[in-house]
């Protein structure tokens with residue numbers, strides 16, 4: 001075991017609070033994030049799974065990251081097998097190696113980590129003595145096929161519901177084969193690639209997937225956590241004054257995904273991250289999050305505020321994570337109470353049509369000088385094609401309202417390659433950015449600062465389960 005790697009891990013642990021260590025639990029899970037510690041600790045999915053697994057009696061979950069450059073050199077030089085962060089145990093000695101993957105670009109790192117751990121990379125080469133290799137996370141119900149052959153089991157859906165089913169399936173069955181069969185037979189949420197034969201067309205494209213075991217569903221549905229109030233139902237109940245229904249919805253016991261380990265040296269590590277809602281009702285035709293997390297659900301304000309109170313002694317910064325922050329039916333209460341606690345509030349991204357004065361005031365107060373918005377294109381026509389119903393005039397006005405408050409930096413997310421795109425649509429993108437720039441300069445003069453526009457241009461990639469899939 002390399003002393004330098006152990007020292008590096010202990011240094012990371014010394015800066016953290018809230019992690020757990022146990023070598024004696026009857027089920028040990030290595031929760032792997034296929035990127036470095038600094039990046040992984042900014043991922044709320046990782047925090048959530050760590051908290052969920054460790055809340056199950058007799059389960060101990062530890063984190064494993066892709067080693068930093070220096071650590072990697074030491075791993076390769078000394079031939080040390082990949083270790084967990086908390087107890088520096090060999091990853092291959094855990095019962096379960098569970099990858100939480102949010103981005104397809106991290107798929108290669110998964111194979112790299114298996115190699116470093118000394119675990120056979122291909123699922124078919126593993127034996128009963130190797131750990132069960134699982135993949136979960138947002139990418140698992142986006143596009144798991146590229147790594148299906150590396151994986152024994154793919155958890156398709158949300159961790160809040162799948163973590164407990166997974167642990168039950170493991171502890172109630174003896175052999176790896178029985179565990180996989182029991183989980184696959186649940187019919188929803190667990191996909192075992194080895195239990196399907198792929199039938200190809202003559203041109204090499206996939207014709208069908210056929211189960212090769214009894215009781216296995218032909219199609220594996222995603223599993224969604226159902227206890228959180230649906231955003232639309234709660235909104236209507238509050239709007240119509242149906243207090244009995246609203247109280248019932250808000251009284252449900254829900255899980256509030258949030259930072260579970262204080263890790264100030266990681267990206268965004270100095271702030272408490274709280275997921276306030278999941279999914280979005282807008283139905284933009286390219287948007288994977290909108291369709292795959294449907295229906296949109298919220299975490300009640302009382303649970304968000306309880307977390308905020310609990311963490312206030314540690315930080316005055318809070319990041320509200322959501323695809324649609326302002327859609328939360330209790331957003332006014334959340335913002336008011338967080339401001340009363342003297343929190344500096346930031347948001348993951350803003351839906352342009354939902355930016356409210358109270359949210360802008362909260363963001364200005366937080367001294368975060370940059371917001372991120374997504375016009376997607378500079379063409380009103382193309383925006384209608386993708387069902388994002390905003391016009392360029394509205395976008396310029398909204399950006400103007402942001403600049404007028406002294407926030408003079410905006411990041412614009414745009415895409416090229418959308419269906420039906422023409423050269424005129426692309427030209428309109430420049431016109432839109434120019435208009436926003438002029439509005440920025442106008443506001444900047446009043447504040448005596450220049451400001452900044454950061455356009456982020458990405459190629460359109462059709463996502464599964466969206467209308468633009470084909």
Ligand code: SF4
Nearest residue numbers: 280282284287290323
């Ligand atoms: S508004 Fe944003 S999160 Fe909602 S569907 Fe459209 S792109 Fe997705």
